[in-house]
Amino acid sequence: MHESFPNYSGGLGVLAGDHIKTASDMNLPLVAIGLLYRFGYFSQYLNDDGWQQENYPMVDTFSLPLELVFDGSGSPLLVEVEMPGRKIFAQSWHCIVGKVDLYLLDANISQNSFEDRKITNQLYVGDKELRIQQEMILGVGGIRLLEKIDKYPTVVHMNEGHSAFSSLERIRYYITAHGLSFVEASELVKSSTVFTTHTPIPAGNEEFEDSLIEKYLHPFMSASRLSMQEFLNLGRIHQNTGEKFGMTPFCIRSSAYCNGVSKLHGRVSRTLWREIWHELYDDEIPIDYITNGVHVPTWISDEFSRLFMRYVDPQWFRKVGEPEIWQRIKNIPSNELWKAGERLKERLIAFARKKVRESLMRKSGSRQEIEDADNLLSADSLTIGFARRFATYKRAYLLFKDEERLKKILSSTSRPVQFIFAGKAHPADKEGKEVIARIIHIARQDGFKNRIVFLEDYDLETARYLVQGVDVWLNTPLRPMEACGTSGMKVAINGGINLSIPDGWWDEAYTEDIGWTIGRGEEYKDHEYQDFVESKALYDILENIVIPAYFNRSADNLPKEWINKQRHSLSYTLAAFNSERMVGEYLQKYYNNASRNYKELIAGNFQKLRDYCGWLVHLKNEWENVKFVSFSHQENVEYYHAEETVFFEAQIDIGKLKPTDLQISIFIGSQDGTGKVINEQSVDMEFHHSYGTIAFFTCSITPQSGGVFYYSTRILPAHPQMVRTVEPDLVKWS
């Protein structure tokens, strides 16, 4: 949320902070839960050789905006979580974020053994056992805390799989406190849970060995009366296999609402997890997307805020989520827009000089070096920023693929260009650290000196100066590894322009009017080759398009074409990628519906829930008896004339089910190599009559064109209380 409160690492934490602030702006009754990491955050400095060193400042709770939560008797309120052979206690810290309460759980208390006190020390620990302990404190402890402070949740939004055990605790709670069956409790929890996946990288999805799951989650297995195999299946893509327990499959199975964080990431996630619903078409897989956004009041510069007050709306910060107001960006006069940018760049340069100077003093740099820092960078230069985690897929090295060509770009005195880099590598990521060291080495050579600057210790403060002060924001991820990315949005709302691989948000945002793309989204198997092609494209676009556009000035010394782009980029990004749009979508698509499901299902002592689950159990028992008997067209291929209406009739043995328990659809199209019908047109069939257990369903279709058509018929369950109409194992094809 703020640099004064270092309790995050990278984009996921920053996004959560923006989400909380936005929920406050929108008056949503949201409560946030996290862990208080004693050594979660590290600050970065580089040694003389450019090798990243880490410093772990201890979190001093007394100097942070945190208050311990007390119970009625005045002692710290503790939650208990059972772990093998012992109980672990956690206290919690309360942070008030506007109108939203954030609680951070903390196991570092004297009630725990010396070893257990360390559970919440570190963020993203490698040790799997420690991870599962942390996730139990977050998920199970988090829900128990809410119960104790009388804020038991109606809807839970799991931000990435780390908090997945919250579902298990809620299931256990409804079974033990309300006497529900496992099916009832899990259906209730599912219909009121939202899950957001944030990574398109398979390895980024956490898994646990069976033995660890059994060791730690035993109490939940017995409370649910599930066998070990049934329990493990909840976290598996393929049922009854030796697959490890995956947190993402578990979340997908146990949440009615699932989403990725950009349009492209939604598509990639559907492909990544399609095996869970291997019998559906990819576009039917119930993983949707809500593209991330940024909290504009947090990231906006003073200069632009003032321009907005003057030319957009004096109360713009109360109307961020109203897209119309941002059309008024066009009213900002060119010279004012340009001056604001210049002022912000000067500030960034002053900040960079101070940072570099301080770093040199710490490293006992020479007097000359320290004095030179005061002349670092220039406000006349086209300033290109690149700041992000130094994960390999972010490819910070791409700009340096051809050093000679880069040197040539940087050597121009008539069209000066400079780059500012910042970012941390994960402490265990040697490759990431090597990229940083390489940039430092290059930046010391003649021809690069003073034109490439690395700012140490990328944090929210550095990010703010950078995103507000640069002219261009460079992003070179390996598509489609960037789930969304938000730093480019922060740049665009402050008048900077994006130059990026079309990945994450940029894949859906990019148009010629607002910025530049490197390549057209090609994905190559050979990454070496891809680097080669895309670095070449990057140099080309810098030399031929970006640099000329910046230095092409009219008589008043303004770059007209550039300012035009800035305006389009500003108004579009402000309207489409602010976090009120994002949280508004969560509210409309998920929170409201999940909350309505919850209220409906629990009303009258869980009446609707019991009825629905009674039906579901009956349906599952009967499912194997449901069979296709015959079809009016015996072959699954026919020749049709265009515009000719064709009637279909399916006879289905529905056993003891009612016709209304099923939804029958027909899919028509061509056929792929595997015999699967490529879905071009689909129609729901209607119940016509029945004869014994055989139900007759009919429909008519008028193909838009003539030719050979393949078709296939599908059976799904149907019930008004069924939130997600497609469940992994309840699909039948003719």
Ligand SMILES: *Cc1c(COP(=O)(O)O)cnc(C)c1O
């Ligand atoms: C916004 C932000 C991020 C996330 O942005 P990406 O585009 O994903 O890199 C990460 N770190 C900091 C400090 C930020 O401000």
